[in-house]
Amino acid sequence: MLKDLFRKQRKYATIPSEQAKKEVPEGIMEKCPKCGTICIAKELEKNLKVCKSCGYHFSLSAPERIASLVDDGRFFPFDEDLRSVDPLQFPGYAKKIEQDMKKTDLNEAIVTGEGTIGGFPVILGVMDSRFRMGSMGSVVGEKITRAAERAAKKKYPFVLFSASGGARMQEGALSLMQMAKTTAALERMNRDKVLFISVLTNPTTGGVSASFSSLGDINIAEPGALIGFAGRRVIEQTVRQKLPDDFQTAEFLLERGQLDQVVPRLELRDTLIKLLAFHA
Template sequence: MLRDLFRKQKKYATIPSEQVKKDIPEGIMQKCPKCREILITKELEKNLNVCKACDYHFSMSAWERIESLVDTGCFVEYDQDLQSEDPLQFPGYRNKLQKDMEKTKLNEAVVTGEGYIGGYPVVLGVMDSRFRMGSMGSVAGEKIARAAEKAVQKRFPFILFAASGGARMQEGVLSLMQMAKTSAALQKMNRHRLLFVSVLTNPTTGGVSASFASLGDINIAEPGALIGFAGRRVIEQTVRQKLPDDFQTAEFLLKHGQLDQVVPRSKMRETLIRILDIHADRREA
């Protein structure tokens, strides 16, 4: 018995068997890509998909975003049945669309509708990067333009959350045309003196960053969001100089005047309510 008390401790760790690994449900934990902390998925979701260790902002689905912003039970979706076609008969495009529809339970890369935020009526658009990386095809551009038209009809502010890899290559020039369409719809809002708030999340790039995402009366971004048009390597090869490490981050753009504010996700709703409150009299006039 005394010999057992002074037994040497093992200097090696036990590696779980493959069966033990299989018994752990998939998706119960996630690793933060920034600080490498292991996070429990349910706790991460409770914290609005923000890492408690380093404040890294994970991506959010469109409906997670909507639920975190709008007053409970008041969101009415627009144009839910619109779906992309395959105008150029691009190889494999229809299958990819179908897979994304099944995976995300969405018909397109953006959800639009109207609701209340802090009691203020708004038209809201939220892009979802899970659907074709949030790329802007004909239907995505049409839904955003229609949402802007609704804002004009109802004289509501328009808040749009961008999350996109840019134009959708499978639709060619038809995708690029959405840059002009959405910009024209927002110009109509401007003529009617209606508020447009653009919120840029990670990532906001390509044709989306070069059109409606940068046209807000107020431009906001989430911390650490990648924002830009072309990639770092392309720009460095063009200008033939090394770019700063934080180039194309939200913080860099705020410092150089392209953004009005960088707002953590935990404070996004209260920030939007404050903006809506400031502009309420102008909207009703």
């Protein structure tokens, strides 16, 4: 018995389960959905949320996007008091709006304002996909329209970043009307010969892709961005054909002339500065 008490126990290595390997500590690490690389969250933020292994572009919030573009502290927001109402009394809509406001610390799915990029004054609009998937309701359309009107009045270039699932179904026809409203505002800006740069990010779909986001004097997209109106399955069922694997990607649209450039996020600020300098 004494021998058994002092006998050396064998040491066994613990092999983590496949589930444990897939789990990533929340807030400390992030897993790239494209290549599976585990990225340290802080390092990812320093790299503007671009995977160093494969170049995958994670989503940026509106405040993060603005901070990556404008000169230090030179951004002054517009129309922060505008908030969505529930015109159709859509079940649960008002509650979901309140939840998104708390989650994002924003009043709507877009932030607009005035700032400088490389010393050049611009009117800037940035959509945030965290808020109702960046869907375009009455307030989003109104804020874009007001931003375009300010750009026309001040003769400042208008730079607009799209990230949206399309029109907001909870507002019905009122949401669809924003397509015509924003398009009309951009047309007035065009008549006044004011530069409009549209930057399409992942995703830009539905009524947003079918209206203001495709109307830039210069249309730019981030690599790999999903851009299109209807979904792949709907189109395949309609045309009864198999679509290419890269269909509705930024690279696919660039090859077919719908975009002017596909610019990696780390080069985007410098690209905008060059464009603004050229058109100054």
